[in-house]
Amino acid sequence: MPKTPDYFQGKTIVITGAASGIGRATALIFAREGANVVAGDIDGEGARRTAQQVEQMGAAALAVEADVTHRDQVEDLIEQALARFGRIDFQFNSAGSAIRRSTFLEIDDDLWERTYDLNVKGVFHCMQAVLPHMLEAGQGVIVNVSSMSHKRGGPGSSVHYASSKGAVLTMTLGVAREFADKGIRCLSISPGPINTPFQATSQTSPEQVAKFLADVPMGRFGEPEEIGEMVLFMCSDACGFMTADTVYINGGGGWR
Numbered sequence: 294m295p296k297t298p299d300y301f302q303g304k305t306i307v308i309t310g311a312a313s314g315i316g317r318a319t320a321l322i323f324a325r326e327g328a329n330v331v332a333g334d335i336d337g338e339g340a341r342r343t344a345q346q347v348e349q350m351g352a353a354a355l356a357v358e359a360d361v362t363h364r365d366q367v368e369d370l371i372e373q374a375l376a377r378f379g380r381i382d383f384q385f386n387s388a389g390s391a392i393r394r395s396t397f398l399e400i401d402d403d404l405w406e407r408t409y410d411l412n413v414k415g416v417f418h419c420m421q422a423v424l425p426h427m428l429e430a431g432q433g434v435i436v437n438v439s440s441m442s443h444k445r446g447g448p449g450s451s452v453h454y455a456s457s458k459g460a461v462l463t464m465t466l467g468v469a470r471e472f473a474d475k476g477i478r479c480l481s482i483s484p485g486p487i488n489t490p491f492q493a494t495s496q497t498s499p500e501q502v503a504k505f506l507a508d509v510p511m512g513r514f515g516e517p518e519e520i521g522e523m524v525l526f527m528c529s530d531a532c533g534f535m536t537a538d539t540v541y542i543n544g545g546g547g548w549r
């Protein structure tokens with residue numbers, strides 16, 4: 294929650310991965326607070342559905358089909374956001390995926406490159422595109438999505454993914470510290486298992502679900518809104534002295 298009740302009214306957030314899961318939930322939370330929401334996603338139809346939901350809640354929205362692995366499409370996303378709303382106060386980079394699961398020895402170059410293109414280069418493109426505008430405005434908050442997996446390394450199924458999320462964490466740290474005296478804050482969130490289509494693809498059997506849950510002391514998956522509310526706090530004026538760090542949201546688990 295912000296310190297100032299109407300803090301988000303008329304401010305603008307650009308969200309990637311806004312068609313689904315954590316990105317969409319965050320879009321609706323910012324809509325609740327009266328922010329303008331720019332919903333970017335490679336899934337243009339899904340982005341439009343999110344934008345419609347935002348508008349139904351009485352906030353302004355713009356849907357943009359954009360693949361974050363392409364620098365020109367990310368620049369277009371930022372330009373469209375500025376043309377429509379004249380300002381970008383916050384950026385939430387949620388687009389990301391493990392592409393597919395694989396044991397370490399079976400990770401081929403294609404899987405490695407696609408994973409890093411999306412999770413690492415995608416976030417790199419988004420931050421490079423938005424920062425000049427935030428610097429001109431002398432303020433801005435960027436929130437990236439890392440993962441609890443960066444602590445665990447993804448043995449047996451997702452070293453490619455876990456290591457890419459480690460890179461997101463490190464990029465966040467560097468950008469935060471480089472621009473800390475320019476009014477910019479940059480943070481990351483490291484979720485444990487959250488109920489989204491992304492998580493559903495790893496729940497290949499009841500045994501697999503039980504294995505995930507056994508590692509969460511709260512005994513349940515998180516909900517995407519439980520990440521979105523943290524994004525809201527991080528972007529708010531209640532969080533002014535916090536930058537560079539990651540926040541773990543995982544029901545107490547994920548350390549095994």
Ligand SMILES: NC(=O)c1ccc[n+]([C@@H]2O[C@H](COP(=O)([O-])OP(=O)(O)OC[C@H]3O[C@@H](n4cnc5c(N)ncnc54)[C@H](O)[C@@H]3O)[C@@H](O)[C@H]2O)c1
Nearest residue numbers: 310312313314315335360361388389440486487489490491
């Ligand atoms: N759900 C979890 O358990 C969990 C845990 C830790 C981290 N995460 C991270 O959270 C973020 C959001 O995941 P989610 O669970 O909401 O997944 P999701 O699959 O529900 O949503 C991901 C969204 O990203 C979009 N996307 C994929 N490739 C894209 C591209 N090239 N350009 C633009 N958009 C693209 C998809 O279309 C989709 O709408 C991801 O970065 C994921 O790695 C998720």
